Amino acid sequence: MTTKLFGEPVRRREDDRLITGRGRYLDDLGEGALAAAFVRSPHAHARILDIDVSDAIDVEGLVAIYTWEDLPGALAEPLPLLIPHPALTHGRTAYPLAREIVRHVGEPVVMVVARDRYLAEDACALIRVDYEILKPVVGIEEAVRGVHLVHEDVPGNVGAHLVQEVAGPGGVTAREAIDAAPHTLEFRLDIERSACTPLEGKGVYARWDADDESLRVYSSTQTSTSVRMAIAAKLGLPLPKVEVIAPDVGGGFGVKIVHPWPEEVLVPWAARLLGREVKWTEDRREHFVSSSHERGQVQHVRAGFDDEGRVLGLDVEILHDHGAYTPYGIIVPIITSTQLLGPYKVGAYRVEFSSIYTNTVQVTPYRGAGRPQGVYCMERTMDRIAAHLGRDRTEVRAANFIQPDEFPYDQGLTFQDGRPLIYDSGDYPEALRLLKELIGWDSFPEERARAAAEGRRIGIGVGCYVEGTGVGPYEGGHVQVTSDGRVHVSTGLTSQGQGHETVFAQIAATELGVPIEKVSVVTGDTRRFGYAVGTFASRAAVMSGNAIALACRKVREKALRIAAEALEADPRDLEITDGMVHVAGVPSASIPLATVAVLSNPLRYAFDEEARRATQFAASGSDDRPPVAEGEEPGLEGRDYYSPIRSTFAAGMHAAIVETDPDTAEIRILRYAVVHDCGRLINPMIVEGQIHGGVAQGVGGALYEKMAYDEHGQLLNASFMDFLMPYATEVPHIETAHLETPSPLNPLGIKGAGEAGVIPVSAVIASAVEDAEGITITRMPISPSDLYALRQDR
């Protein structure tokens, strides 16, 4: 058996447990805990006049009812603005329970705790809240008119305004370059809201230990370490007295990186106050109206280009709808505006965004986090240029590519991590070549003609993106080899189904030379690892993967040192294979890693056979040295951190062939091809799985999903009946090819892969539908009804 597992398509080790119903998700925990439920605002914008709980008091099993008035100290303050930015001049966050004003349907107003969730909801139904309805602000256009305000003290509903400008050759500005260009185009693009919609909503379960004065909280989160710090701060508890654990999490896709959610502080607070276990499990309707959405933008584009389609100047103005609050700052529009350029070098670039308040659910990153919008903008622009010049769409793209010998390539912008946007590596011409081959781009005209002869209408589309992945500041890994030879890996960031139990084990097994069966992985448990940032921005493999590798290298070095002493060999001559440390080429001169672990910890007491070998009278150490040498620690373990200077940039290109029904306007994806480059692959099967899931979500965003708000700010499709997440039947078979351009920035040469699949899908489908129909597509998603309307307007 080989222990070289890095790069192998190892089957996901977590799946057996998860698909046989042995997963432990938030709602599987806390049997018998009290249940919390919330009265949420039915209005998009209103003043709370009175809250009457008198009828609810009689509900049998009711334990407590809380409103904002009941919240003490820091809990009564607005929730934190997690990522401040100088351009976010008017950042606003919500209170855990609404204070005076509600600003979107679904905002929590009253918390009820009862014996079970049924009774809690019965009590909620009996609580009467009197509201004075205020004018709701819905939709970007309405918001920028600024006639009615979401926050009284935010003029024009503008939370943030940011301009970034990169001059072209000779210091020419984008606008000058456009004005001087041989060709110019100007147009508007729209993209609608969607949402992460993980199958498991949020959830919090808190246990207060009165004897120990400590709190244990389970949360369905993407960042247990930060939830822990937020709870300690909001509840005034010493950090060591708070533990936060992310159990199995049924998807996150970004929404669970936001923290603390109101419930994440309210539920632990109530648990402590009541001295009882309290649990809240978000239901689907709550998730739609009180979590986060994303994507909604209006973009005004001006482009100047030459006869080859090379972009000489690009000027983009973005109106970004961030909903009622900005707890996550302006990360989304920053990413849109900086990642918009994709694999291209444009002559000069100007991007300006306004981030706008509306009386709708807040906007925070959803898988792709602003990139799908940016890519949509750039790729629509590329298609427009090609159409204008009558050139092949892939040729125009190729004419603008950054070339392989131009890396590192500085786009001249400031990225979401506050660092310069410098691409580390990539090979875009090769990726495009592979993609065209995979989808059969060059032979498509014949395919189209064949289809047309049968009365069928088909079209082909393409889209390219670059994704900054693995943003800092850091992650850590801890690796311990116990005296039974098992390897225990932990890292602070969390898992939501990505397959970390598998890939981190592959890394550890490869680095340490042990069978993967010996490796166990724990993530998102602050009892095991206290320092972490979280799982988002396609960063887990890059950040924790490298940190774990570095921690393993420390362990390996120590193991070799101890083994060398035991084997009376030079550590440089030693290798570890299948859990045995041995002299290279001399398998007989060996010692099991388990024994090395025993030797690493000099003991006083023997409690089993293994321990006996390490006790003071058995150990063979020399008498003139302390049992634990200076600079050493007992145990065979290592901890290390990985903190990159900047993000690493993955890339990919997608193409699709779609068929549109000439009569019914139904849109069907016939083929979907992906070329993907995330550097060195730890596990190609898991990367493909990530791509498939991403494309599935992308198909949702392109053809099915939207947040249907009416003019009153009511979300009309707050259920899976009307919010059309695609089923397996709507997701095409996905053909993938990998390209591996290692990142020079980290020891493993890897780049992130988690978000990739979703990023270009709306752009690709727009391109393909446009090609099939000969109608310019400027709004996504597109439904058959929309396509029918476009045909009528033609």
Next chain:
Amino acid sequence: MKPPPFDYHGPVTLGEALDVLAEAGPGGKVLAGGQSLIPLLNMRLAAPAHIVDVNRVPGLDGIEAGPEGVRVGALARHAAVERSPGAAAALPLLRQALRLVAHPVIRNRGTVVGSLVHADPAAEMPAVLALLGGSVRLASRDGEREVPAAEFFTGPMESALRPGELALSAFFPALPPRSGTAFYEVARRHGDYAVAGVAAAVTLDEDLRVAAARVACVSVGPVPVVVDVTSACGPGPAAAAGWEAVAGAVQDRVDPEGDIHATAEYRRHLTGVLAARALRDAALAARGEES
């Protein structure tokens, strides 16, 4: 999303079920497959004081197929009717329609009769019953009555069922010889309620001219919209009929509303497209040919 409090009743005989329903009056609701009722309860869109679960009442799951037609009992699941060879032989339209109803897991529990009583204007089975001119047999402690489809569907999610009544069965009459049927719809996702859908039944005379042609349209009115297009088919042989023109007549008779999934215009357009397809294929089937 938890239901408000209710009293649960699990009668084990028909008589007991009818007694419980009589006592519950307007506060009583029958629970059959629960595929529509349970979501309504969980979303607190319905708050009946009494739930009368009839799943333990014996003898209600019959599917009796004969030359006259198919009688489907209150507890016959969509899936059982879909798979019944007798039902398929007597009335191919049943299977054609049921394959469009939701997904297999929902069809395994949901009932045909429940779907009729639920009377969703987007549902397939009410359209089938209306197209065929079938009926629903209702029982109460005071006796039974048979209500024809045309009177049974009274509005969106409203039927002629009165408080205290249980729908015992539904009868789908067979079509004359040389008849064919088809059911086409457009749904946003596989298995979703249709944006628009058309069931068609065409009967030919001995000279293969159209003797009768009817369609029933879903999602374009408060109840299934049945349109008799026999006269629009003209006197010539069915094979030569201009189905697009006939479908135009259907389009003019529907009055759809727009919603978040589709505009009214698109629904009307689709109804025309689907009517033409369904009529053409129904006529082909009537001639014993596959589409």
